[in-house]
Amino acid sequence: MTDDFRAAVRAELARINARGPRSALERQARDGAYGPYTADSAMNLTWLAHLVHEHHPQLGMERRDIEQIFKPRSRLLPVDLGLRQMLLQAVEDELSRCAEIADKIAPAVDFTRRFLGAHPQVHQLSPFNPEDLGFFRISTWNPARTMVESQNVAPIETVDWHTELVRHGQREDWIKNADRFARELADARDEGLGSPCPALVSYEVDDREQDPRSEQLHLKVSRSVYSSHVALRNYMRADKAAYAAVQDRILNGKYVDGRQEGLRRIIRAAPRSNIAVNVTVQSRTGSLMVIGRPKGQRVWGGFHQAGAHETMNWAAPQQPVESWFELARRALTEEIGLADRSAYYDHIVFSWFGFYAVEGTAYFYAHVRTRLSERQLVNSVRAAPGRIEADTIEWLPVTTDSRDAVINTWKAGPWEEDALSDHRGQRWLPHSALSLTELLRVTDQGMMEPPQVEA
Known part of the structure; x- marks a missing residue:
């Protein structure tokens, strides 16, 4: 055939x-x-x-x-x-x-x-386009090309953002209303949101070509502060035309030196934001943990998310920036209480890496299946250092119906105020639509099977 x-x-x-x-x-x-x-x-x-x-x-x-x-x-x-x-x-x-x-x-x-070798499946195989929500793909992994910590993770390189812009003949070009952005930045700083964090400057994807270096994912990052991320997030929501201009550049691309402008150039010229990971967590029976955020939370209060969510920390003096595997493990430790890596077979499946242009954030999507029952996982969250970010814990079957129900709450676009409620009255973070889509894919492809399963 x-x-x-x-x-x-x-x-x-x-x-x-x-x-x-x-x-x-x-x-x-x-x-x-x-x-x-x-x-x-x-x-x-x-x-x-x-x-x-x-x-x-x-x-x-x-x-x-x-x-x-x-x-x-x-x-x-x-x-x-x-x-x-x-x-x-x-x-x-x-x-x-x-x-x-x-x-x-x-x-x-x-x-x-x-x-095909069979009757075509009639259900919709491509339930949504992540780009409609502002998620632009850099790389994905599949059974033939997996992300393995000992093989594919290159040390993260720290660079000076302004020096990189000059070296590539670029400048920051996302912000058209400098006064408005300055006000947003001042407000974020007044709230004390000044923790240092890395922002993505450039990347080389692990494409497995001839060069041995190409087997690894390489990231270049510069020092940012969380207040810059908050300012950019609020700026984009206040001036949706600014986001539309960035989106148009990514999708349609103007030509620079005879070539279509690439996502890498657009990311490099973005205001400094941060890098995040979302890790879905399943019980030993395969049910997906859903975390309801407190209604009083400053960002996405009252919304639901699929698993743990964490942002990357800036390096301590004389220390390297944490890798995306270290970031995922920290998210599982701080938000779910899974400090013991054997609880999830020390098996983290990375499936998607890209750029969330709505907030200028680089995003990793990862998944774990634990050996714990649902009750054990709830108790683990109760004892977790970051439990303040969880108001409720619920469980969801990993099915196309569950995925589609979440996706349908984001039909109106990428903005928080446009998010619809599902049949149970719940609203979901936009990241959850991609989380569930990716979890269903890697499950169907057999990637969630742990390397060693209990007898």
Whole structure:
């Protein structure tokens, strides 16, 4: 079946390419990157893999993995029928888009029905686009490419933000109303929100290419303070046109030196904010812990969140900045009381890393399944140092219905005041929509199985 699929893809590319010069392809290959497909381009398998990867982040697959499926005697189509259906639909969508640009009719092949090997699933496989809530993907991990602490974690490099901007010929360009931002910053400082924290400046993704360094995720951070994060958060909510301008740059991208502006450049030019992690926590029976935040909480009071949530601390003198694994473990210790790593089999599954443009925050999404009962976990939260952030504890089954119920509360957009209540009258943090989506994905892909399970 995979060989037939590859032949169909190659035949469709030949049909699309049966016109026009190859100049655009040569230029793209020479630059080492692929941009938007245009009418004078000649599409190839690598470019198609790039488009599928960029436009369909819900797959959780890297460009190189997708490209290998296209090539003879290489990777097979995914065994999981849900993931296979999403991939086939994504390939057909991109081929259809290219055919339309090339003034051709849509592909004659119904990829999903022909190569799925079963009747297509009728439930919605892509329940929402995280970009609608302001979450822009940098990297995801899957069974073929996991985040392992001993292999993929590079030491976090601390840099001076202003020096980095000068080195790349950039300046801070998010803030158009400097007076308003200054007022927000002064108010945050008056509240005593001055704890130092790191802010993301740049990154190199662990893409597993030829360079051994590419097996690790590298982050560059600069020193920030929490008051800057609060000021940016409040500024964006007070001036939604400012956020819309940033969102448009990320999605549509102006061209800088002949290349489309990338997310890395946009992040580098953002005001200093912070780095956060959300860790979903399951009981030994698989139920998901839901934390209700106190109604009097300054931020997201009365909302519900899926698991623990914590922001990264700035390094102590002569010490490195904590890694995202250390951050996740601290979140589990301080908010859930899980200081004993064996309680979750010392098995943290990272699934998604990206940028929450609404607050200028870099976000990691992680997941653990514990050996504890629901009652034991509630007692653990009661004894946790950060228990003040938990008003109630509830339990949710990890199902598509649960995920969709949370997603449906965020149909109106990324703003707190637009959040709807679910059928039980609960409102959810926007991060929960992505948390549940990612948890369901990694569960379906078998990534939540601990390395050693109790007999």
